[in-house]
Amino acid sequence: MARERLYLFDTTLRDGAQTNGVDFTLHDKLAIAKMLDDLGIDYVEGGYPGANLTDTELFAQERKLAATFTAFGMTRRPGRSTSNDPGLAALIEAKADAICFVAKSWDYHVRVALETSLEENLASIRDSVRAAVGKGREVLLDCEHFFDGYKANPQFALACATAAYEEGARWIVLCDTNGGALPHEIEAIVGAVVKVIPGTHVGIHAHNDTEQAVANSLAAARAGARQIQGTLNGLGERCGNANLVSIIPTLKLKPEFADRFDIGVSDAQLKTLAHASHTLDEMLNRAPNRHAPYVGESAFATKAGIHASAIMKEPATYEHVPPDAVGNRRKLLVSDQAGKSNVIAELDRIGIKVDKDDARVARLLDVVKEREAIGYAYEAADASFELLARRVLDKVPNYFDVEKFDVSVEQRDNAVGRRITVSLAVVKVKVDGETLISAAEGNGPVNALDLALRKDLGKYQSYISGLTLTDYRVRILDGGTEAVTRVLIESQDEAGERWTTVGVSPNIIDASFQALMDSIVYKLVKSGAPA
Ligand SMILES: [Zn+2]
DSSP states (O other): OOOEEOEEEEOTTTTGGGSTTOOOOHHHHHHHHHHHHHHTOSEEEEEOTTTSHHHHHHHHSOOOOSSEEEEEEEOOOTTSOGGGOHHHHHHHHSSOSEEEEEEEOOHHHHHHTSOSOHHHHHHHHHHHHHHHHHTTOEEEEEEETHHHHHHHOHHHHHHHHHHHHHTTOSEEEEEETTSOOOHHHHHHHHHHHTTTSOGGGEEEEEBOTTSOHHHHHHHHHHHTOOEEEEBGGGOOSTTOBOBHHHHHHHHHHSHHHHTTEEOSOOHHHHTTHHHHHHHHHHHTTOOOOTTOTTTSTTTTEEOTTHHHHHHHHOGGGTOSSOGGGGTOOOEETTOSHHHHHHHHHHHHHTTOOOOTTOHHHHHHHHHHHHHHHTTOOTTTOHHHHHHHHHHHTTOOOOOOEEEEEEEEEEEEEOTTSOEEEEEEEEEEEEETTEEEEEEEEESSHHHHHHHHHTTOOGGGHHHHTTOEEEEEEEEEESOGGGOEEEEEEEEEOTTOOEEEEEEEESSHHHHHHHHHHHHHHHHHHHTTOOO
């Protein structure tokens, strides 16, 4: 039997951005969009163009994504025409592949919140969809509070959905906006809707207020919906949205879904899922949830004892899916066998071939474990891992030595009597027997140090001239007086390639220095600079 296509729609950048304490920058949004695209997500919802500066800039960018990049916004306001609604005009003109309108579908909300008539609400849906379809856009309609609306007045809720469908909307998305619906209700209501609108045009958008957003999404797919909306790590306001990080592997690995549906995520892309989930946490400066299904550190961890020896012999005895299918790993606390094969896999990925019985692999694993115990995060810092591996395997030239550096921070009055804080860094490096001294001012001590370090590296200068820092993140580990600082630096070169390095120290300047050094040395290694 041919499998049906099931589409995935990510709203991390729109609904996920509503999470308490989450504030995406433009840089974050572009990086997340790229990550979702690499994962094989069909639709990436970017945000509300025109509603805030970040989203307006995001939609003005050149993005080069395979995913359908989607703009979100309201249908035309009641009592206005589409040509006389600046919000709608901005949405339709946005540089987006698709437009997702949100409209009320619960009669109670139309009367109380919108203070308009049911007929005007339907007219607003029809007019808005028609205007966007007329501009050649793919159109989606989010039917807000659809399930509550359907329970209260099924004819009206369905009328909202069919109004958009008849005007040419590609997808009618049924939203459980307050997250209170249960799987059996979702299955029954979606089942009724797909009798009127083909399931190939119906989507589900579930919130997690009864912790069933994933279950509700799967129930909707079982009942006929062919688009699932959600966010990475279940980000979203209140209790979050449906977690795509749990939904994707369930669709890929559980036969009931895998035998029926194809999704845009390949087996190879599925293996990057854990990494994507952890990368998002790093960007949000959050510790990943150890107990997250599929991707958490503990998801495939087994304590020593009879379970562990059984797992060694036959993993399927205790694991519902193979951990490497989602890019996670088995953790057996009796043996470092699993860690070793993981390190070998990682070395293989970066192009270093080494025999599994080579004593240096065991040494590398020990060094990684020691350093992770004091705060280094190699999963987040691919370039630092590669350098560490090459160093342990004895393959990194000593390009230059930093003999000393000095960073000062001064607060004083400037020429016009304004109080300013300036940072100055002086770096003394030795390249090829020659001592070079560079000084630079920066808007902060790390910035000054970075500028001074990269100002003059003698014969290596040409290799690093295209290097820029694109992100700098600091996390305080442990807390209290024993606190250490972890710095993650993301760099980019002239070809647009990005990499991340890490430094750890009780001193933030020192931690930053380590990460900066790794970034420069990594670039030299990558460029094949002569020793
Ligand atoms: Zn929502």
